[in-house]
Amino acid sequence: MYGGGDARTWGNGWSKVKPFWSASTPLTLFFLAVMKAGTKASIKTPVKRKRDIDTAQSQPSSSSKKAKSTGQLASVTELEATLLDPDAPSLNPLADLLVHARSSRATPAEIHAAIFALYRVFVSLVTRGLFAPGSTITSEVKTWLYARLDEYTAFLSSLLGHEEEALKEGALQILFSLLKHLSESVSAATNTPQVQPYVWRTIVQGILGTAGLDLREYLKYDDIRWLFLRDLTATMQRDDPAPTLPMATNALSILDIFDRVPSTAKELKFFLPAFGRAPSKAANAALAAEDEDLPAEPDEDDWRAFFDRPAPAEEKEEKFGRAGRLSTHARLHAPPAHRAQLVTAWLAVLPRIAASEAESVRALGILHVKLVPYLKKEEAVRTMDWIAGCVDYGGTTGLLALNTLFELMTTMNLDYPDLYVRLYAYLDRNILHLKHRARFFRILERMLSSTHLPATLVASFIKRLSRLSLSAPPAAVVSIIPMVYNLLKRHPTCMALIHRDSLGEQTDPYDPTERSPLRSNALESSLWELQSLTAHYHAPTSTLAKIFSEPFTKPAYAMEDFLDHSYTTMFDAETGGKRGLKMKVAPAVRDEGDTQDLVKELWVI
Template sequence: MSPSSLPPQKKRKLASGDSKVKELEGIEANINKSLAEGGSLNCLVDLLDIARSSSDPAFLHKVLYSLYRSCVSIAASPKINLSKCQTEESKVVRTWLLERIGEFTDLLCGLMTDEEKALRTAALQILMSMLKHLSTAFSTASNMPQIHSIHFRKIVGALLLCPSSSRDGPIESEDHHKVQPDLRDTFIDTWLSSYDDVRWFFFRDATALLRSYKDTNSVPPQVVENLLSFLERLKTMPTEAAELNAYWIIELGTKPPKTPHGPNPPGDEPEEPTPADQDDWRTFFDDAPSAKSATPKSNQARLHTLSTHQCLHSLSSHRAQFSACWMTLLPHIASSPSLAARALAVLHRGVMPHMDKPVRLMDWVGGCVDFGGSIGLLALNALFTLIKDYNLDFPDFYTRLYAFLTRDVMHLKYRGRFFRLTDIFLSSTHLPAAILASFIKRLARLSLTAPPAAIIMIIPFVYNVLKRHPALMVMIHRVDDEAELDPFDEKETSPLRTNALESSLWELVSHRDHYLSSVSTLAKIFSEAFTKPSYALEDFLDHTYATLFETEAKRKLKKDPAVALEAAANLFPTSALGEGQTSDVVSELWAF
C-alpha cells in the first residue's frame, strides 16, 4: 500500500484552523485599509457571516473580537460622524455602517444566553466596551455628552428578556430565559454597582421596558424575575451628591452647565412635567425638607427641567429613577408569593432608604400582608419600618399583627422569626396597655396547646413585656375564686377590645407542672420577685424537639437519684419453669 500524501488528521485540523485565522486576519486588515484609504467596507459583511455560521466556540471567540476591533475603528473614523457626512453618498454609507454595527450588537445580545460561559462573558464585555466607544463618537459629533441610548437599550433588553443564542445548542431548560448567574454577577459587580451613569440608565430603560407592555398579564415572566434578581443584589446607591463621581462614559463625567431652568438640549428625554399651579395630590407624601438641606426655592430646579447630563449629576434624579423602577416592578410581582418574599426581604434596608417617597410602598406592602405566613410577616416588618422611620399612619397595624397569633404559628418553621419581629413591634413603651395585654394573653392561651419549644419562647417573651410595662403586672397578681369566668374574649379581632387587661395569665402558671423540667423551671419565674433582668430572647428562638432532647440527654447528674424500691429478684426468671408454672411473653422471647 502506497503511503498517503495527506498529513495526519490532527495536522490537517490544525492547518484548517490556521487558514481560518489567517483569513480572519486578512479580512480585518482589509477593513482597516479601507478605513484609511476610503475604500469599500463590504468585508464587514463577510465577518458577520462568519460569526453567524461558526459553531466552534474558540474560533467564534476570535471572530467576535475581530469584529469588535473593526467596529471600534469605524466608530473612531469620520464615516459615522453626521456632521462630517456632507454628501448623500456619505450619509448612505453612514446608515449602512450603523446597520452593520446594529447587527453585530444583536448577535452579541443573543450570545449572552449561550451555553459557553466564555462566550457569554465576552459578549457582555464587548457590548459594554462598544457602548463607551459609540457614546464617545456621538458625543464628539454633537458637541454634547450623551450615551448611545439605542445600543444600551439593547443590552438592557438582552439582560432582562434573555433571547436564545444564535449558535446551535442553546441552553434548553426551565431556566432558559433566566439571566445566567455568572453574567448577572459580572454586570452588577463590574458596571451596575460601580458606575453611576450605567446605573441611572439601567433604571430608566428597565422601567421603560416594563411600561412598554399594555397590561400586567402581557409582561413576559422572565423580565420581572430577571429585573428583580438585579435590583435585589444591588448594594451600592449614592447617598450624597459627592458620591456621584464614577462614570463609564467619560464625557458624561464632566461637570454639567448650571442651566437648570433652561430648555432641554436636543436629544434629551425630559421627565413628564407637572404644572406648578396644579393641585398635585402626590405632594401629600412629600417629606418636609430638613433645616440642614433647606435652600431657597428659586435655586431648586425641578427634575423635568434638567437635561440628561444634569440628571446624572443630581442625587434627586438618581433616587427618582430608582424609585420609578421599583414602583413599576412591584405590581408585577404582587401575585407571586416567592417573588414578593424576595422583594420584601430587601425592602426595608436596601430600597426604602434610597427612595424619594418611601410611603408610596404602603399599598403594595399592605396587600402582601394578606399572603399570611412568612410573607405576611415580612410585609409587617416593612410596614413597621414605614411607620417608625417615615411617619406612615397605619392604625390597623397591630390589628393585622394580632391576627397572626393563631395555633398554627406555634408549629411552623418561621416561629422564631415571628417572635423576633413581634418583639421589635412591641418594644415601644408608648403602646397602650390594652394592646400589650391582648398580645401576651393570646400567647399565654396558645401556650396551652403549643409544643414545649414554643412554650420556651413564650415565657421569656411575656416576661420581657411585663418588665418593660409595669402596668401589666396586675395580670399576674390577680386572684379570682371564680376561675371559670375569664373575661378575655379570644374571638375578638381587635386587641383593644379583648378585655385582656381584666384577665390573668393563669395559663402560664399551669406550666409549673409541665412534664418537661426545662419548661416547668422556666415557668416558676412568674412566682418570684421581678428582679431578674430581661431575657436575651435570641437564646430561646432556635429550640426544637431535637435541641430539647439533646439538652436532657446530655444533662449531667450531680448525684444519683434516690431509688425507692428494691429490684425484684424474680422479675426476669433465669431458670427453666417448673411443672405447673405458667410462662410469660418475656421468658418466651428472651433468656436471662
C-alpha cells in the first residue's frame, strides 16, 4: 500500500495514496485525542510571571525561618559569651545585643533569650563593680553603660504589657532581680543602705502603667511596699503631668493587695538585704534624744487641747520635722511609718478616682477593711470629705458611702449633720426592687439602732417604710414588717402610730414629699398601711402583718432571718426546697375508678 520508489514516485502519488494519518483511521483519532488533552492541560496551567517568581522567592519557607531563628539565637549566645569574658577588649557588643532584643522582627522566643542574656551580662558588670560609685572606669564609659542600662530597663518595662505571659513574668522578675543587685552594689560602695533610683523609678512607672500584673510576690516585702507607696503618693499628687484615670485605677488595684501593716519590728520582711540590717545604735540614740525634747501629743478628745496648739506653720514643723530628719533606712524599721505611708497613699489615690463611679464603688467596698482601721482622727476627717462627695452619686454608690460615713462617725466620734436626711431620701420605691435591698436594710437597721434618736425622726422612717410596703414585692414586705416592729419596741413614743385610728390616705397628715424627716408630720399619722397588709394575697405576709394587732410582748426579730428573701426562696418554701419539690398540699387528681368524662361535662358548646 505504501509502496516504494524514490521521492518523485512518493510525491506523484500523494494525492492518490491514502496516508496513515487520515482522520478516518483509528490511530489518527488516538493521536488527535492525545494532542487535544495536552493542549487543555497547557491551558489550565498558567505560566508563572517574573513578578510571581520574585514574590515566591521573597517568602521564606518554614525551614528557612527555622534556620534564621537558630542563627539569631546563636548570635545572641555568641555576643553574651563575648561580654561575659572579663578580658573582653570592648563592651560594644552590648549595644548589638540590645538591638537583637528590641528588633521588631524578633519572635517571643528570641526576645526571651535576649533579655535573659542581657540580664546575665548586666549582673556580671555589676559584680565587677562597673556601676558602683568610684569605679575605675572613665566617666564616658560609665555614662555609656548607664545609657544602655536605661534602654534595657525601659524595654523590660514595655514588655510588662506584652501579650505573651512568659515575657511579662520574665521582664518583671528581671527588673526586681536587677534592682537587688544594683542596690546592693551602690549600698556597699557608699556604706549607706539605699535603692538604685533609676531602675526603681522605671519599675514604679511600669507597674502603674500596666494593668493585671501579679505583684503579690514582691509587695509582701515591707521595704518594697513602703518604697512603692512613697513613689505612688508622689505620682498621684503630681499635677504636671497629672495621673490618668487608668493609672489611678491600677493604683487602687495595688492598694487592694495590701492586707496587713506591720505593728512591731519583728514582723518586718525585707527584699533588699541592705535595708534588712538594723540602723546603727548611734542613730537610734540621737532619735531617742529628740523624742525627749518633743512635747507630748495632746489627747484628741480633749477640747481644751485645741486652744493650746501652736500656729499651723509651727505645728507642721513640730509634727513633721522629726519624720523629715529620719533616713529611709530608719523609716523602714519604724512600724508607724508603714501605717502613715499607707494612709497617705490612699488619701492621694481617692481624689483621682472620684470622677469614676465604678472605681468609687470599688473603693468604698474595701475602705472599711483596707483603710479605716489605720486612720487617725485628722486623717479620718480628710477621708470623710471624699466619702461625703460619693453620697451624691446615689444608688449603690451612695449607700456604700453612707455606710462608710456611719462607720467613721461611730469609731472616730465624727459628725455628719445631713446623714439622716440623705438616708431618708434613699427610701423610695426603687430601693425595694434593687439587688442591694438586703444591704440597705442592714445599713438602715444599724443607723436607727440608737435609742437617743428623736421620736419625730424615727416616726418618719417608720411611716415611709409602711407607705412603701403598699407597692413593694412580698420579699421586701417580709423585711419591712419585722423592722417596723423592732423600731416600735425600741422607741415606745412611736407606739401612737398603731393605736391611733386609721386615717386613710386622703386625711393622712403625713407629707411624703417633705425631704426632712423632722418636718414630715409622721408622728401625727397612723400606720393604716400595715393594717391593709393583713389582707395581702401572700399568706405568710398577711400572717406576719397581724403581729401589730397583738400585745408587744414578743422579743425583737432577728433581721438576718428576713433580709435575704426573694421570689426564689419563697417558691422553695412553698415547694419544700429546690431538690424535693414536695408540695405542702397535694394537687387534686382523678380517681382511677371514676369513669365520668370530665371533658364532656365541662366543655359546653
